[in-house]
């Protein structure tokens with residue numbers, strides 16, 4: 001009975017960890033973090049979009065300037081032009097979307 005319960009919990013938890021990734025479990029940026037650096041070029045609060053000049057992404061995208069959607073609308077209020085940020089982006093419903101965001105100093 002106990003073993004079955006543990007197996008069920010692992011089955012539920014595993015996809016969450018796979019999706020959120022290693023760095024998200026630590027919750028902090030480290031030298032080995034997959035976060036990418038970017039500079040905010042344009043903030044479109046109403047559209048929920050931000051344009052970033054970003055370095056190469058882990059998914060193979062080269063450095064470029066492009067618009068991203070933002071997973072948490074509250075993040076947009078914390079970004080302004082020329083801010084340096086660290087972020088992780090994923091395809092969500094066909095659009096590149098910031099799924100993690102940290103301001104940098």
Ligand SMILES: [Cu+2]
Pocket residue numbers: 054061062063064065066
């Ligand atoms: Cu890009």
